[in-house]
Amino acid sequence: MNLTLYVWRQKGPDKPGRLEEYEAKGISPDMSFLEMLDVVNEGLIKKGEEPIAFDHDCREGICGTCSQVINGIPHGPQEKTTVCQLHMRHFRDGDAIYIEPFHAKAFPVIKDLIVDRSALDRVMQAGGFVSAHTGGAPDANAVLVPKSYANVAMDAAECIGCGACVAACPNGSAMLFTAAKVAHLANLPQGKVGAARRVCMMTDAMMNEGFGNCSNHYECQAVCPKGIRVQFIAKLNREFMKSQTTTRRD
Amino acid sequence: MYLLKNSVGRKIIMSVTGFTMLTFVIVHLVGNASIYDGPDGINTYAAALHHNSTFLLAVRLTLLGFCSLHVFFGTLLTLRNNAAKPQGYAVNKSLSATFASKNMIWTGLLVAVFIIYHLLHFTFQVTNPEISAFKHLDAKGRHDVFTMIVLSFRHLFIALAYVCGVGILGLHLSHGIQSSIQTVGLNSRKIFPFILKSGMILWIIIFLGFSSFPIAILTGIFK
Numbered sequence: 001m002n003l004t005l006y007v008w009r010q011k012g013p014d015k016p017g018r019l020e021e022y023e024a025k026g027i028s029p030d031m032s033f034l035e036m037l038d039v040v041n042e043g044l045i046k047k048g049e050e051p052i053a054f055d056h057d058c059r060e061g062i063c064g065t066c067s068q069v070i071n072g073i074p075h076g077p078q079e080k081t082t083v084c085q086l087h088m089r090h091f092r093d094g095d096a097i098y099i100e101p102f103h104a105k106a107f108p109v110i111k112d113l114i115v116d117r118s119a120l121d122r123v124m125q126a127g128g129f130v131s132a133h134t135g136g137a138p139d140a141n142a143v144l145v146p147k148s149y150a151n152v153a154m155d156a157a158e159c160i161g162c163g164a165c166v167a168a169c170p171n172g173s174a175m176l177f178t179a180a181k182v183a184h185l186a187n188l189p190q191g192k193v194g195a196a197r198r199v200c201m202m203t204d205a206m207m208n209e210g211f212g213n214c215s216n217h218y219e220c221q222a223v224c225p226k227g228i229r230v231q232f233i234a235k236l237n238r239e240f241m242k243s244q245t246t247t248r249r250d
Numbered sequence: 251m252y253l254l255k256n257s258v259g260r261k262i263i264m265s266v267t268g269f270t271m272l273t274f275v276i277v278h279l280v281g282n283a284s285i286y287d288g289p290d291g292i293n294t295y296a297a298a299l300h301h302n303s304t305f306l307l308a309v310r311l312t313l314l315g316f317c318s319l320h321v322f323f324g325t326l327l328t329l330r331n332n333a334a335k336p337q338g339y340a341v342n343k344s345l346s347a348t349f350a351s352k353n354m355i356w357t358g359l360l361v362a363v364f365i366i367y368h369l370l371h372f373t374f375q376v377t378n379p380e381i382s383a384f385k386h387l388d389a390k391g392r393h394d395v396f397t398m399i400v401l402s403f404r405h406l407f408i409a410l411a412y413v414c415g416v417g418i419l420g421l422h423l424s425h426g427i428q429s430s431i432q433t434v435g436l437n438s439r440k441i442f443p444f445i446l447k448s449g450m451i452l453w454i455i456i457f458l459g460f461s462s463f464p465i466a467i468l469t470g471i472f473k
Binding site for chain 1: 252253256257258259260261262327330331333334335336337338339340341342343344345346347348351352354425428429432433434435436437438439442
């Protein structure tokens with residue numbers, strides 16, 4: 001396969017960025033998207049040019065590091081797939097492919113396709129945990145969790161924090177990410193401790209980090225590589241309303 | 251007040267104020283449908299409304315307050331959202347966002363302009379004083395609202411303004427109804443398709459209902 005790439009190049013956080021054209025030649029349809037970029041980078045290095053900087057880690061679709069917008073869609077055109085698991089067979093020979101970093105005020109570009117997504121970590125640090133004195137180790141089944149609740153909690157826990165929801169949202173909102181974390185814990189008995197405080201602290205942190213507000217476009221759900229649903233945002237909204245009627249926000 | 255500062259709190263205010271105004275719009279449509287009962291129908295309805303002036307004033311002030319909150323927080327949220335996404339992509343693709351969802355601020359402000367015109371036209375009766383119901387009384391000595399409406403909508407420009415106005419309101423509601431339901435947390439995987447459909451059906455009823463009045467008059471059903 002021969003492809004024409006338009007790749008976002010930006011030397012640093014405060015430098016201007018622009019799309020530059022590259023030819024990707026002799027690409028195998030069995031390569032992953034990141035392997036295709038590896039081939040292009042090898043060519044650039046041989047020519048003595050600066051390779052394209054992009055983030056990657058596990059290349060198994062579970063770390064959520066490969067933050068790229070491909071032809072206007074975070075993680076590319078294949079549903080429920082991260083960039084590293086997107087294969088070149090989903091493109092056609094001769095295609096033009098636009099590759100950009102995630103754009104949002106809360107995700108400043110570090111270099112080329114690499115963005116700083118640590119704002120999501122700070123939202124987690126604000127309340128995405130359970131902090132309670134538990135005493136000695138309890139018996140395995142001392143705290144019973146109904147299967148249906150466990151299923152929903154595990155669905156929410158699938159979120160890998162990649163930030164595609166923020167990249168796709170016209171408002172740059174991290175509501176789907178925050179909702180997945182809130183819903184994950186709110187569906188488990190252990191998460192009831194500090195639930196009121198958690199939803200307030202995390203949504204406040206989201207605002208303070210410069211993310212936008214959710215206005216229910218549902219773009220986040222459409223691009224989420226792990227299929228996190230907007231019903232978790234409804235759950236977060238219910239948790240928030242409950243928190244306003246709770247006097248003790250421990 | 252914490253609710254006014256938090257992102258979700260502000261959205262809940264948008265949802266509650268929006269739903270209250272939607273309820274008023276539905277009641278308004280049902281009340282106005284009395285025009286199909288002839289001059290006596292709508293004139294009796296109008297007289298009954300004005301009979302309890304304290305109640306009417308309370309409803310008007312509540313709606314004014316809710317409308318102001320809706321406009322204020324809608325503008326605030328939009329400005330913040332625009333600041334959070336200062337840069338778009340070279341290729342723009344929407345997978346589920348709609349024209350209505352992306353233009354809520356503009357359809358909302360146009361609806362506000364339409365409401366101001368509507369109030370000046372039918373409530374304060376200053377835009378077309380020659381057809382004012384304040385000046386014309388029916389056979390029973392009541393304000394002749396029926397004649398005022400019929401004479402108004404015989405003007406093509408006024409009729410078109412109303413059809414466009416309720417059309418834009420419909421566009422606003424096509425996103426607003428389901429968005430409000432989601433915001434107050436009344437959503438689950440099972441009922442989500444129903445919420446999307448019910449919102450769609452409701453805004454079509456509201457649009458067709460309100461635009462039927464000027465269309466019926468323009469086409470000569472009422473004379």
